[in-house]
Amino acid sequence: MLWRFRREILFVFGLYLCFLAINRGRVRERGFRQDEGYSEEQKINYEDLIAENKRLREILDIKADRNYLKRFAVAEVISIKPFVFPAELIIDKGDRDGLKENMAVLSKDLFLIGRISLTRETSSTVVTVFNSKSRVSVVVENTREIGVLVGGGVPYVSLKYIPADSAVQKGDKVLTSGYSDFYPRGIEIGEVVKVEKDPDSLFLNVAVKPYGCFTGIYEVLAGE
C-alpha cells in the first residue's frame, strides 16, 4: 500500500526537508548561528578571510575619508536573489545594530544598491534598484534634470520623466537628488547608456546602468 504512494511520500518528505532548510536559514538570519560539527580547518578559510579583511579595510578607509559615512554600518551580504542582476539581498545587520526600514544601502565603492525594506533582529532585507518595486528620485549630473529611476528592467533600469528636449546624453552620471525621504543627496547610481526619443511622448526613454548591483557584493554600507 505504502509502496504504491512512494513518489508522493518522497515528495512530501522532500518538501518538509526543504522547508526545514528555509527555516534554518531564517534562524541563521535571526542570529542563532550554529557552527558545531565543523573542524577548525573547515571553519577557517584563510584566503576568504584575507580577501574579506582587505575589503573591510577599504571600507574603513572610505568611511574615515567621508564624515557622513560615519553613521553607516558595515554589513555582510548573506544571500542574493537572483544570482544575476539581484533584486533582493539579505544582510546580517538588523534592528539590534540600529538599522531601520528605508535606510539607504551602498556598495563598498559608494554606489547606491537600494534601500532596506524589512528589518529583523539581526538581519535585514534590501530592495535593490533592479527590483520591480524600486523607485529612486535622481538627478542627471550634467543637465541637473530631475527624474525617477524605475526598477524592474535588467540589465538596465529606466530613467523616467526626462523632457524630450533635454540635453542628456550617453555617459552622463546619475545621482540621487536628495528630494526623497530615503536617500541622501549626491550618491552615484550609474551612468546613462541609452537615450531614445519617443515621438508619442513628452519624455525621453533613458536607460541607466547601475554600478552597485552586481553579484560580487559581499559587504555593504547601510545607514541614512
Place this chain on the structure above:
Amino acid sequence: MNRKLIRLSEQFLIMSGLQVFVLNYVKTSVVPSFFLVWLLILTWEGNREIALVLAVVTGLFYDVISRGVPGVSGVIFLVVVYASCFLKTNSIPGRVAGAFGFSLFYFLAFMFERDRGFLWGTPALFKYSLLFALYNALILLAIELGMRKLRWKKKEYLSI
C-alpha cells in the same frame, strides 16, 4: 546498485562542476541550470524516486553555490520533478518541449515572492525566462542526442 550509485555520483560531480563554472565564469545575463536538466533526464529515464531525492540534495547545493536562501530551489526542483513524473515521453521533441516548459515554470517560481510579487518587471521577466528555458532545452537536446548515439553504438557493438 553500487554501480548505479557510482554513476549517479559521477553525474552529480560533472553537473556541479558545470554549474559552478557557468555561475562564476560565464558572463551572460542568465545562466542555464544543469541540475534541472539532469533531474528531468533522470526522471524521464525511469529513475523517478532517485530524482525526487536528488531534487532536494541538488536544490540545497544549488542555493549554497548561488548564494540563495537554502531550500528555495529544492522546493521548486521537487515540484518540477514530481510534475515531470506524469509526462511520459520518449521522443526528443517531447522531452525538449517538456524541458522548456518546466524551465519556464522554475524561473517564474524562483522570481516570485509571496508578499511582493515578481522581483523583475514583466518585460524583463518574459525575456529572461524564455532565454533560460531555451538554454536548458538546448542543453537537454545535446545530452539526449549524445546519449542516443552512445546507446546506438553500444547496441551495434553487442550485435556483432
